Amino acid sequence: MADTPWALRLTSTVTVLVVLAACDTAPPDPVTGTTPAPATSSLETAGAETVVPVTAQTGPADLLLRTDDLPEGVPEQAQIFEGGDARCPEPAGGPPRVVVTYPEQEIPAQVGLCFDGFDPDAPLEVTVTPPAGAPVRSAADPPLGEGDLFYLLFPLLPGAPEGDYRVTAAQGGRTAAGKLTARLADEARVLFTGPDGAGIHLHLGGFPPGRETTLHLYGPPDEPVARRHDPYRTSFRVAVDARGEAHYVIPVGPESADRCFRILGDDLPTPKGDRGTNAFCLWPR
Secondary structure, three states: OOOOOOOOOOOOOOOOEEEOOOOOOOOOOOOOOOOOOOOOOOOEEEOOEEEOOOOEEEOOOOHHHOOOOOOOOOOOEEEEEOOOOOOOOOOOOOOOEEEEOOOEEEEOEEEEEEEEOOOOOOOEEEEEEOOOOOOEEEEEOOOEEEOOEEEEEEEEOOOOOOEEEEEEEEEOOEEEEEEEEEEEOOOOEEEEEOOOOOOEEEEEEOOOOOOEEEEEEEOOOOOOOOOOEEEEEEEEEEEOOOOOOEEEEEOOOHHHOOOEEEEEEOOEOOOOOOOOOOEEEOOOO
């Protein structure tokens, strides 16, 4: 499948956690783990709008292993709780339907797509048609779920166009359709995807445009276990584009497996509801 900002993925390997600690501090100086600003992206024109791919920035290989001194004004630890996302409604027992959880979405986001009235033992073809660019199709066995109700996650990543997305599902002669609407985030948020061969991907949206933002990493000091209160480890800068978005990759090594890490930031508010997540876990796959 083409590597587009809205590539359809059938599974998510990241455990969703929410950071409770607030961070309204001034940027520390100096800051470790910095990266250069992203290169200027080429434009891909399709339909009535222009899609701007977001160039990925890659952090240092040892970012998850660092234990720097705590900068002045930065919280000493992050407190988290594990929360669940709203998924799908109860099966209706009627004709096939597509239900989009939170059909009004800010970029970036993982959108839950629910499918009711289809055969869970047969392949389901799902097509997402964005307001710009080519449709994204997935022909695969039914994804997560039980009985006649199942779902998959559709990522709206930095660079995805604003506007209405049409979601269609087909299985033999049974079809259904739904819609979601995407817009730029009006408040800073971070979405995590992966890990994959490159590492953990941080997708930023709603940040002050056209400048760097400072993020602070929290995690277990030594032992590979999840903790309720994680100490400060290091800080790093991410260059934000003119849309207030960025894509930053944190390399992952075997020494970081089975651990959870948290992100706070000078421009990043404490998440609420479905506004985004500020933590990721590297569970063995």
